[in-house]
Amino acid sequence: MSESPNVLPTYSGEAEPYWQGLREGEVRLQYCKSCETYQFYPRPICAGCWSDDIEWRAVEASGTVYSFSVPGFAPHPSFKARMPYVVALVDLDVGVRIMGNIVDCDPDTVTIGMRVDPVISEIEEGHSLLNFKPQQGAQA
């Protein structure tokens, strides 16, 4: 892993079902049955009510761009070739906010409030990330 030229996720035990879901093409989030909310990032219990009555659920993962930035420099060499790229915070419809890149579009067309759909991007074999792309017609 230290040999990779890319910035890979730092894997930790409680989040493994999230990363495994992405590797299998599915977005899985933790749902607290006690307070009836999803949470991100994963934890052993619900960070809101501290209930341990939580389960993993596959979700649609569409959402709305809350804010974004286009970095003027690459914070790590692996991002240089991708410039310009969009770093965004996306509010998923299921009620969690998550960071992702907005891909498959011209960065100049991204706006706050834009509807986006999930894209699961494999950065290298065995390592997948949740990203987003504008919904059909969202750029109109």
Next chain:
Amino acid sequence: MASQHSSQGIAIAGVAESDLGSVPGKTIFQLQMEAAKAAIEDAGLEKSDIDGVLTAAPFNSMHMPSMALSEYLGIQPSYSDSTITGGSSFETHVGHAMAAIQAGLCTTCLITYGSTQKSDRSRNPQGTYGNPEPPWQFEAPYGPPLPLAAYAMAARRHMYEFGTTSEQLAEIAVATRKWAALNPKAYTRDPLSIDDVMNSPIVTDPLHRYDCCLVTDGGGAVIVTSLERARDLKKRPVVVLGFADTHSHMGISQMPDLVRTAAGITGPKAFGMAGVKPSDIDVTQIYDSFTITVMLCLEDLGFCAKGEAGAFVSGQRTAPGGEFALNTSGGGLSYCHPGMFGIFLIIEAVRQLRGECGDRQIPSANLALAHGVGGVLSSHATLILGGE
């Protein structure tokens, strides 16, 4: 006993900087010793009077900061505090010093900070790319240059919700530079115009280069003791009238609302403790890591309504001679910014209340606010200080 102590007044009795700017060849310990010695002299105290040591270290530089520093300074304290909440650590240290003195744990506290960030060129965002802590592990793979991208996203959201413009953000950078021109210790004193800011490179969209703080070396120190004791010392005491701190998140993806910060909690609490209101403040020091940081805190501390900071700072209202005296040292934007700026907010507020600020002195300043911000708009700490 507790009730007797809790009514005890607390004061800042000494302040000082070390060498600032570009200080190659000095260590962070050296800078802090310089500042500590100067602050103790400023107070008219001796090293042997110090029985509390509070410090926060720059990133990854010291594992047990207050212990390492105390050894270096030759002090064995009865109160030791290494609280690190980023740039607001030092306002928080004043609050902790107040509590420790009031509880009888110690009598006289030394707060220090030092960084050789410029000489080390240690502000390398790649350094954070190995951090395994959440939420960073869910952010790093997306390539946000932090903390820049976090503040950039807050700025864009402010523009979206309230119509704030890049020109309005630039007003802060320009006004702050005018204050720096009046401060002989400021690192950048050349004139700066709104056009200069607007034409400077985009560092992280929508923030321009001059929306961002400096990277310098430097250190500072502050002495906190009882008001009773401070009255017998060299300088006029500056009384700690109000204090509050909190933090709402660690990573930007976990911040509940990017345009409503926890200054909205610490401001009212600190004002309440001091029994004053924003319009009573004569001189204001707000952590200017970025121009947007200042805008958000002006609103959340109650100096103007939410969404109105753009209008509030327009027309150079915060420049020398303007209606609102803000960041009179030249701030992190133009005076110095050695990684964390919080201690310098306190130093300038104290000097203004003592009337020591020369060309940039606010006439008869009697109430000051110093507000620190740390992380990515994460930690907030508000101090209300008053002359006696």
